[in-house]
Amino acid sequence: MPESAGTAAAIVIAGAGECGTRAAFALREQGWDGPVILAGAEPSPPYERPPLSKTGELKPICDPAALREADITFLPGAEAARLDTAAHVLELADGRRLPYRSLLLATGARARRLPFGGAPVHVLRTHADSVALRGRLAPGRRVAVIGGGFIGLELASSAAALGCAVTVIELGPRLMGRAVPARVAAVMAQRHVAAGVDIRCGTGVTGLAQTASGVTITLAEGGTVEADVVVAGVGAAPETSLAEAAGIEVADGIVVDARFATSAPDVFAAGDCCRYPHPLYDDRPLRLESWRAAQEHGTAAARAMLGGTEPYAGVPWFWTDQHDYTLQVAGLADTASREVVRVRLDGTEIWFGLADGGRLVAAAAAGPGNSVARDIKLAEMLIARRAAPDPAALADPGVALKSVLRSPVAG
Amino acid sequence: MDGQQPSISPTDLYARLGTAAAPLVIDVRRTPAFEAADSLIASAFYRSPDDVYYASDGHCTHEKTLLCDGLVMGGVIECPKHNGRFDYTSGKALGAPVLVDVRTYPAKVIDGTVYIEVG
Numbered sequence: 001m002p003e004s005a006g007t008a009a010a011i012v013i014a015g016a017g018e019c020g021t022r023a024a025f026a027l028r029e030q031g032w033d034g035p036v037i038l039a040g041a042e043p044s045p046p047y048e049r050p051p052l053s054k055t056g057e058l059k060p061i062c063d064p065a066a067l068r069e070a071d072i073t074f075l076p077g078a079e080a081a082r083l084d085t086a087a088h089v090l091e092l093a094d095g096r097r098l099p100y101r102s103l104l105l106a107t108g109a110r111a112r113r114l115p116f117g118g119a120p121v122h123v124l125r126t127h128a129d130s131v132a133l134r135g136r137l138a139p140g141r142r143v144a145v146i147g148g149g150f151i152g153l154e155l156a157s158s159a160a161a162l163g164c165a166v167t168v169i170e171l172g173p174r175l176m177g178r179a180v181p182a183r184v185a186a187v188m189a190q191r192h193v194a195a196g197v198d199i200r201c202g203t204g205v206t207g208l209a210q211t212a213s214g215v216t217i218t219l220a221e222g223g224t225v226e227a228d229v230v231v232a233g234v235g236a237a238p239e240t241s242l243a244e245a246a247g248i249e250v251a252d253g254i255v256v257d258a259r260f261a262t263s264a265p266d267v268f269a270a271g272d273c274c275r276y277p278h279p280l281y282d283d284r285p286l287r288l289e290s291w292r293a294a295q296e297h298g299t300a301a302a303r304a305m306l307g308g309t310e311p312y313a314g315v316p317w318f319w320t321d322q323h324d325y326t327l328q329v330a331g332l333a334d335t336a337s338r339e340v341v342r343v344r345l346d347g348t349e350i351w352f353g354l355a356d357g358g359r360l361v362a363a364a365a366a367g368p369g370n371s372v373a374r375d376i377k378l379a380e381m382l383i384a385r386r387a388a389p390d391p392a393a394l395a396d397p398g399v400a401l402k403s404v405l406r407s408p409v410a411g
Numbered sequence: 412m413d414g415q416q417p418s419i420s421p422t423d424l425y426a427r428l429g430t431a432a433a434p435l436v437i438d439v440r441r442t443p444a445f446e447a448a449d450s451l452i453a454s455a456f457y458r459s460p461d462d463v464y465y466a467s468d469g470h471c472t473h474e475k476t477l478l479c480d481g482l483v484m485g486g487v488i489e490c491p492k493h494n495g496r497f498d499y500t501s502g503k504a505l506g507a508p509v510l511v512d513v514r515t516y517p518a519k520v521i522d523g524t525v526y527i528e529v530g
Contacts (some may be wrong), residue, residue, distance in 0.1 A: 370480035373491030
């Protein structure tokens with residue numbers, strides 16, 4: 001690789017996760033035949049993060065041959081270090097300079113850490129994190145998971161399946177308080193309890209101490225939890241330092257418009273690292289940490305880099321697998337002012353959130369396997385159309401949700 | 412149905428997959444796994460809006476997720492896990508995350524019994 005790998009004709013993508021990789025392919029799909037450089041900070045080819053908290057496998061996003069066939073120049077171990085937006089040059093940590101025509105920042109997020117030391121604590125974001133953690137999980141090991149969000153609960157589930165004795169310590173009054181309605185979170189909490197996981201909500205941690213036999217976790221309310229392995233699943237912080245140092249507007253995420261353009265010319269940002277206005281939710285600035293959003297953002301940003309002007313309006317959607325249950329959420333649950341619950345004949349509850357005026361703004365459910373997927377997908381379509389379905393029809397399991405698709409649109 | 416024998420033999424190229432009574436009111440259902448090429452293949456069976464029957468491998472080509480839990484809209488099945496979409500009439504993958512087409516099989520219903528060609 002020559003010192004100057006890029007040319008001013010190149011589209012450069014910083015970050016080779018789900019978003020960056022998808023953007024690279026989308027550029028080709030949309031007809032861009034100039035150079036595409038995909039610079040990934042990690043040593044491995046692009047891989048999917050969702051399996052890391054579940055099976056732990058390293059699952060490539062694509063066959064490496066597909067990158068070559070699409071003529072995408074993939075640079076592993078290429079950590080972006082400096083950005084000169086005036087000169088249109090991205091500089092890597094090893095000194096390589098990549099001039100760009102357009103730049104996409106798809107730098108993702110990093111795992112937040114606990115504010116105190118005292119003992120080694122695992123986090124999970126990268127494959128390297130996963131390898132380090134998995135090496136310590138074994139039958140009978142006492143695993144303490146600090147944080148009852150998605151990553152923490154998925155790891156709790158994986159560790160329990162491996163025979164570990166798992167305790168989840170959550171500061172908030174219930175699990176998954178940020179994005180999941182209470183009654184849906186309760187279904188998952190029950191599943192954890194049934195699997196033998198010790199769930200402790202409303203429990204703060206004040207300190208950790210390494211002892212001869214493991215780690216002692218001191219709880220705010222008094223008492224301790226003893227563990228062999230401690231994992232923190234306390235959220236993710238957007239990776240914005242490169243943008244910030246380059247003078248690009250940042251506000252808990254790189255600030256972009258609805259076509260992922262940042263405040264700097266020809267610089268775009270998408271995926272976990274960005275904050276974008278959502279047209280379905282009164283242009284509320286959103287930062288999503290979601291696999292599908294990352295993928296869709298990548299596609300939409302590629303379109304925008306080639307001159308597209310259409311705003312991105314994909315419905316936020318995510319899933320989490322815990323034990324043999326899958327939970328799915330479509331829309332933004334915290335924008336709902338009224339809830340409607342459909343109890344299906346199989347006993348599964350489907351939660352719908354309506355805004356003032358009756359518009360459906362969110363739906364969520366948890367159940368075995370993929371049993372809730374079809375209903376949540378239909379709800380997602382209703383949300384995308386700004387539908388205001390009859391609450392009685394939503395609640396009635398005898399009314400096929402497909403027929404509700406003909407509902408009037410909210411005014 | 413009505414105790415009639417199907418007009419083709421279960422020993423020909425088609426695997427017999429039970430009655431069509433349920434499929435007549437649905438758009439996709441799971442069918443029993445059948446043997447082909449020395450392996451058991453789970454399959455999905457579809458009834459299109461214009462009343463034509465189709466069958467495909469039961470699993471998504473992205474990860475091993477059963478397609479029959481997904482949503483059918485028109486001629487498209489969407490995987491319930493990661494939203495990969497296939498044209499179930501041809502098996503064509505319709506974009507990321509699915510990059511590989513799903514295998515399809517000729518399907519037919521004779522006297523209320525569903526058959527999928529496995530030869």
